[in-house]
Every structure is written in structure tokens, then in C-alpha cells.
Amino acid sequence: MFVMKCGGSTLAALPNSFFEDMKRLQDEQIIPVIVHGGGPAISDTLSKLGIETEFVNGLRKTNEAVLNVVEMVLSGQINKEIVRKIQLAGAKAIGISGVDGHLIQAEPVANADEVGLVGDVTHVNAELLQGIIKLGYMPVIAPVGLGADGGQRYNINADTAAGAVASHLGVERMIVVTDVPGIMKTINGEKKVLPLVTVQEINEMITSGDIYGGMIPKVRAAIQCIQGKVSEVVIVNGAEPEVLSRVIKGAEIGTRIVR
Template structure:
């Protein structure tokens, strides 16, 4: 399967220019089919606030009750997922939106600190055959990161970065591209910020410890580290507003930050 996995936040995707989606269509026309895993944290927080449902984060994960999970699923699998599918189709490309619940695409188990965070899951399995089938029909899968427990009854909220890394690992793609609103992992040297073209896992851990990597970038790089396994050879963090950015990455261009295992 000539494909790659792309992870993008819902708010980031909504702000991307038409050229980004034209690039997706160009890749699909060339027979390179992206598998998209998306988030939607800001939209979830906004909706919870409108519904006057309290929300909080523990260690970067949203504390998730059944009531919060109803809203997470509604926003991710309903609103955000279909907005992305519509924008892709407006470019002339073909996309199919689904969540990890559909076809038992993502099987999940409770995270280790479930007592603190509630119904948050780690991915235990991915239905790779379903993903391959959708790609084989010529559609880009657009996946909302909701998972089902092994019994098929309990839903779980899954961090989108974690879900993207797991999907990439399980379906055997060579690349995971994380599309953000920053040009890559930045480091301040001699008073100036610059993009690091390549970093190792060890360098990332050191930069987290030193504070060079902080905030929302931490789960992105941690998920990248998790998915450098099996067939995944590289993870690239890029700015989605750069015209033709995906094509540049796939052509081996020196853009963004490439994360490597050694």
C-alpha cells in the first residue's frame, strides 16, 4: 500500500489554506493515499463550556467521564470529522470519515492512570484490514480517535497523537507526518530560534528535560517516539500552511523536523 499516516489537530485543519487540500488531491491522483487521524481539543473544550460541563486535564490528558465522552464523540466523530471530509471533497479528492468505533477500527484499553483520568484509552489493536480496504477503494480514511474496549461495549477517548502513532505502526506505513501550525521543533541558540532538521529520540528527551520542548509539543513528540517501530522509519513535524508541504516531505525535501530513532 503506497500510503502514509497524517495527524492533524481539528483547529489546525480548519485553518489550513485550500492549497493544502489541493496537495492531498495531487497525492491521491498519484496513487499515494493519505490516512488521516485528527484531533479536536479546542472545539471539544468550547462545546463542553457551552453545555456547562466541567473539563480538566491531568498530565496532558482530558479527564473523561461518560458525560464528557458523549461530547467528545459528538464533536470529533460528528462535527470535526465531517468538516474535514467536506474540505477534502471540495478539492476533488475522495475521503471517507469514520471513528475508531466503526468496524472496530481501534480497540482500546484503559490507560495506566485511568483512576485519575477516567475513560481515556491506549490503543491495543488497529483493524488494518479495514484501513487497507478503504484505501484500496481509492478513499482517504479520515479517522476520529475514539476507541472501543475489547468487549465492544465501552468507548474510550484516545489522544489523537497516540492514535496516529498506533495506526501508522499497525498498518505498516513508512511515514507519519504531524501537521501543525509551527515549522517543526524549535531550539533557541544564541538568542535566535531555529528549526531542527533532524533530532534523535535521545535529543528529544533532553530537550523536554531542559524545557526547550514544552506544552502541546510534548505529546506530539512523545507519540512520534512511540510510533518509530515496525515499518515506520520516520516521523516528520511540519507547518501545514506551507504550499505543497506534504509533497515536499514525500519527495525528501529538507522541511520540518524529522524524528529518527538513532
């Protein structure tokens, strides 16, 4: 079992062979738990509805109106699109959101006064996911969470949600599927993929500005995830042939983040 995070826009561009690779893994009893985002689709729908949106340090500022659209797009459109693509490849998947079965419990982020109804994960119902996996299905998770009392919904950054799911499941590896080959750094005037970075090096690169924008929540989620049994997070380009199988078999692709 491993946890895979994939952005909605990345997913739309992935070739059919990516999902066929997932089918092969499932046949080998290696079941991915998928946590997905959907930022561009959310922004597009908000724009069509005339609802303003902005980002603060990579997190979408969220009020109730924005949250309604986030839940509609993530739990409806994107989630079911992923499930359909997996099933077309002959694999088995069940799409759920963090609301279902109290899967993801959350609390307001520290800077909630700036970003509104954005949540940090406090608990994941790992038993529910293990039950789905025992039935032979891949769980596909939309990152919307509930407060402790079950009344308030929260928009949760997909990278943060994936890190929390990996930690609570106790998996050894999390794979972040993106449209970039890994963490890049300019060395002697040329951008190169860093094959291996430590948590300390990531913090230094955020401070220096080598890591910026949307990559910051990805690497911070990776840092949060590297606890318990989770020993590494791998950032890869989903367009690489058989990328999941190759990572699982130990091939050096993308960037590995370790303690």
C-alpha cells in the same frame, strides 16, 4: 501510503491549496490515512454545555459526560468537516471513527485514576483501512476507541492514535501537520527549528523543559510510532505551500524525528 495527523484547530486554518495538494497525491496513487483531533472545538462545546474540563499532562480528563461530547464533536462535526473539504478539492474520502468496524481497540491508560476514560491503543484493524484505500478513498479517522469487549468507549489522544495507526499499517513515514514549523529550541538566544532529532535527544529535551505542554504527547506518540517499518515522523506547518508533496519527495521541511 502515509499517515497524517492533523489537529482540528489547525485544520480550520488550512488553505484550500492544502486539500488540493492531497488531491494531487491521491491522483498519483499516494493515499494518506488521516487521523484528526479537535481539542479547541471540544473545549468550546463543553463550555457551552456547562461541563467542566481540565488537562493532566496534555491529556483531557474524561468522564462519561465529557466522552459524549468528545465523540459528538470528533466523529460528527470535525470528521465530516474534513471529509467535505477534501471532497470539495475533488478528492475522495470516507470518514469513520475508531468505533466503526472495531477499528481502534483500546485499554485504560496507566494513569486512568487521574484522567478517567482515556485510552491507549492495543490494536488497529488495518485490514479495514486497507479495504477503504483499495476502493480509492482516503480514510479520515476520529480517535475514539473501544475496549476489548466492545462496550466501553475511550477518548484517545489524536497523536497517540495516529502513531498506533502508522505502526499497525507498517508505513515508513508519519506526518504531523501543525500550526508550528517544527520542534523549536533556543540557540544563542534565538528560537530555531531543529531539522533532525533522535529519540534520545527528545527525551533529554523533555527533561530539560525545551519540549513542554501540548508538544509532549506529539513527540511521545512519534517515539511510540517509530517501530517496525515506521522509520521517521515529520512535524510540519500545514500552511507551507504543497507541504505534503514536498515532504513525500524528500524536501527538508519541519523536524524529522528518527531512531
